[in-house]
Amino acid sequence: MTTHTAMEPNGKDVTNILRTAGLRPTRQRVSLAELLYSKGDRHISAELLHEEAVAADVPVSLATVYNTLHQFTEAGLLREVAIDGNKTYFDTNVSDHHHFFIEGENRVIDIPGEGVGIGAIPEAPEGMEIVRVDVVVRVREKR
Amino acid sequence: MTTHTAMEPNGKDVTNILRTAGLRPTRQRVSLAELLYSKGDRHISAELLHEEAVAADVPVSLATVYNTLHQFTEAGLLREVAIDGNKTYFDTNVSDHHHFFIEGENRVIDIPGEGVGIGAIPEAPEGMEIVRVDVVVRVREKR
């Protein structure tokens, strides 16, 4: 009986999720997943997650963080948010929703509730199909 | 009399536009502006514009292309479109409109007409004001 599937509130779930996604639940993947999902919805960059991991005594290399984030994204556990141009954010909220982007601070936050709705979704060009609609509301500190 | 302001259909306009924007109409700026605006609305990357310039016998350095694109953007002659994450596109259409992003091809095209309308624009977070709303409809080749 090697199935040491302890009953830590998160550990177990995460392990299963990873397994289901076809990813071996390695130390670093489990730890990163816990960091990602234990604090509600987040929009995090690879670099920041790496720092958090190191701070949490989970030494992972930056390369592994990148790998992991991409694997999670492919597995549908994360959503890549391309907003800024020079940095990639990963969103732990995979459901359909949109974002505020705070200029200056370079922060991304979810638009709460059903705040936005596209009026009319345009038809895709000939031979194309819509994959997703992203709405980014850019805001800045009011002065 | 050095004011050789010829009456080339574009040359003149461009020169004036630049002057109005407070930019000296230098050889390369005028050429780049012509490349940008002589073909209708475009979504172009620095690299591509650079190639076009070189191809058009207007040797400009890539650095100058970047500088110029940013100056034009500040002057309101261009609009930066952050869609892709790893590349910046500059849109010659400065009016309010949205985009299709063709995955795989990494191409950006305008959404024609009044195809999209945000249903309800959400209120900005406390102390923030909305700068702009960007809608990107990601499409892929239908199979």
Add this chain to the structure above:
DNA sequence: ATTTGTGCAAATCGTTTGCATCTGA
């Protein structure tokens, strides 16, 4: 034992910058 993941450092890619040299007004 095999397969898959990880870490490191080097490589890449797009973009920016420093600085000496030109150019337009």
Add this chain to the structure above:
DNA sequence: TCAGATGCAAACGATTTGCACAAAT
């Protein structure tokens, strides 16, 4: 003249990759 522009090459920051080593099944 002389501030402002340009070109080049080096600097940069984010991300990726190659490969030897380690861990999971």
